[in-house]
Amino acid sequence: MPVFHRTLPDLVYSGISGRDCSMVRLDRGQSYCRPVQPPVSPQPYCTRSLGGVDCWQHPEQLVNQPPQVAQGPHDLTPEQNRIRLARWPAALE
Template sequence: MRVLPPLPLSALPLLALAPLVLVGCGVPWTEPAGAFVAADAATIPVLGRSIGDTVVSGVSGRDCSVVRLDQGLSYCRPPEPPPDVPTFCTRSLGVVDCWRNPEAFGGPPLRGVADGPTRLTPEQEAHRTRRWPGI
């Protein structure tokens, strides 16, 4: 018995369009199946995932897609790690000096070069860790 090699994932859209050839044969299920296959093929370039991927993503709350498999990645996107704490930088004579631990100075509080927050707000953290598609 001859064993065929596995098809690459890039051949899946062509394989999915194969039932469209049967639409002209008059079999009752071919028209709805052909419409579903066409809709499924259209959602991949528009949404970046198939209809089945959208269902899996909605149920699991993670971002899942066959497009990720075709890129050699995992089916579902892993959770995003929290951002690194930025280094603390101050102005010196003509240069900028940066430290990981500004509390080590022990003197009066130093003013950093960068103005603004150094951590995410609770709202930003909730947005970063929300379930897909934002529910």
């Protein structure tokens, strides 16, 4: 238990089901198996306006798309998405 944070039946059940399951989670008051993570919601497209910031749900409908206020990635990287969708124990690698 100290090494894998699971009992032997937990290891067998996790290996068969492909989910991360553990009695330790039950001791912490959580569900036996870790819930599947939902897909990431798309980030809004926010631009500067005269009085502040406006955010758009459908930026492709804007006639002249002004630059966004925030710089940086707006989606998960392929590696992050692979880890999010991986079956146990591959998600631990």
